[in-house]
Amino acid sequence: MKFNQIDSDLLNTIASITEVPKGAVNIRKDGQPLIRMSSPNIIIKPKEDKPGIDVIVKPGTKNESVHIPVLVTQAGLQDLVYNTFEIGEDADVTIIAGCGIHNESHQDSGHDGIHEFIIKPKARVRYVEKHYGAGSGRGKKVLNPTTVVRIGSEAYAEMEMVQIEGVDDTYRKTIAYVEDKAHLKIVERLLTHRRQSAQSDIEISIEGKGGSAQILSRSVGKDESYQVFKASMIGKTECTGHVECDSIIMGNAVIKAIPSLEAENSEAVLTHEAAIGKIAGEQLIKLMSLGLTEEEAVNTIIEGFLR
């Protein structure tokens, strides 16, 4: 199967794919399935009561990947989808998600993805989700993902959520429950410019003894854009949790960072660091002394920071 130019650009940006990838795949376009393939260990089936899919990874599945990108190219479309991921015990998989919107119209288009992850004991999951908007229409490109994650005992989940370009409005909600000796790492990368607005709420509850969680967020706000980042970590038992939010602010952007910690047990160790500031003059001068122009230096620093 060959993709048209717009689809292939979006897919390449959000999921680094240029052809149909190996393994389990579900590509959704304009509210309809475009490609759906299960693999022997990873079953993808449509939900019966609402739009969306169930992705079921068999216990013990090792080193396999699932690609589930979403494309929105139809003007004015508001796509809503519910996906459930069940990762079997002791499995080790990578899930590449992401949403690309191409909008040349004056109508808003958007995608709301409601994801639920059930990660069984001892499983390992790496989840990567990239958001991207393109097209010159005046219509807004809107993405509102909600993710609920349950991480079973001794399981490990790493979730990387990236939004680098072209999304006008986004509200992301992430809720996670971490069981005993399980580990969750959430990495967020966000860049907003012009009049874009982005809000992210992350709430992690560490419920099991010896559980640990980390939120590492880096963002850059340019022009007139607006960002709100709320991260709350709740420790219910002996556990460790760390929140780090670090932002570069430029132009007339407004950035709010609200980390919050709540310990319900004297053995919980929770920490946070938050910093917002412009690019340090010394860093710019250093790169300029290596021959970069000021603009190149700014771009180099931002690219590195969001990597």
Place this chain on the structure above:
Amino acid sequence: MLRLEQVSMSVNDSNGGNKDILHNIDLDFTSGKLYAITGPNGGGKTSLAKVIMGIYDLSAGQIFLHDEEISHLTVSERAHKGIAYAFQQPPRFKGLTVSDLLKIAYGDIDIMGLRKSLRDVGLCPEDYLDRDVGPGLSGGEMKRIEIAQVLARQATISIFDEPEAGVDLWTIQRLIGIIVNRFKDNPNCTAIIITHNENVLPICDEIIVLEEGRIRDRGTYQEIWPSIREDIECKRRLECRGEFGYEI
């Protein structure tokens, strides 16, 4: 090749007035020679280097490179004209790696060259190329990576600002070897080393002593040694105390 004429520099002080840091400096640096700038802390050495690199503006005077006036050029323009400066306190970056900085310094991607410039400063490329130039590196590692960048630039004028600080003796000896090899009697370039190091000073063709923003002395090592001996020995005593944690 590099000439400073009546260069002065001042900064705003806390009372809203001006504080003069450099006063009417006249200096010329010729190619193929190694220069040392030394003198007490706060004497204006780093300020002089930053004025040459264009990081600080002059309040009076002119700077010429190959008889072309460069006083009005930006930092990047001076970099392109062939001036390179290894910072006394190099800044840290979040997310930029050693190889990112070295690639920028080189201007192209010559992986063998990148590796060599790290080995020149006594760092193993395999261990360092992918590391962030961030809080995970020690002060000494930061210094060596900074020096590697300036070596990588192959500039006409290379200025090293206290390269010995935080760097072990073995690496300093190695660096001296590399600097002598690269710069001594090379008709295409000049190195200016801001230093107090007794192993570095003797290899330099000329030593400039800067104190309170003025040139106190200028000459060969033999000529200058009696006048700086006291300063250097005092500094060494201080360093010993710092390093070994006891009073002499």
